[in-house]
Amino acid sequence: MKTVALTHEFDLEAPQYVPDGAGGFVETWAVIGVMWGALKTSSGRERTVEAAGVSELSQRIVVRGAPVGAPSRPTARQRFRLGQRLFSINAVYEADPEGRYLTCKVTEEETV
Secondary structure, eight states: OOOOOOOEEEEEEEEEEEEOSSSSEEEEEEEEEEEEEEEEEEEEEEEEETTEEEEEEEEEEEEEOOOTTOTTSOOTTOEEEETTEEEEEEEEEESSTTOSEEEEEEEEEEEO
């Protein structure tokens, strides 16, 4: 794989669960790292959720490689943030045999 231009600065976020004061928990998100990556759009669709239109884009974000289990390696159930845009990570795999880059399959949703 040739060199990839990592031109976007993403915050990597993980879910945190904090007590809600009523015996339950509330999900919040905490930044656990900053990664430079390349954003590549794959496909998109529009669907209806509770009478509102939702635009859903399937995309790929390519970042520098990290070994399995390393805290710097993104995982499914985490997300990337780029300004106000949120990208839910669905899968992560090596983009090249040497493991120099990782491809993260992500979904971006936006209410239309």
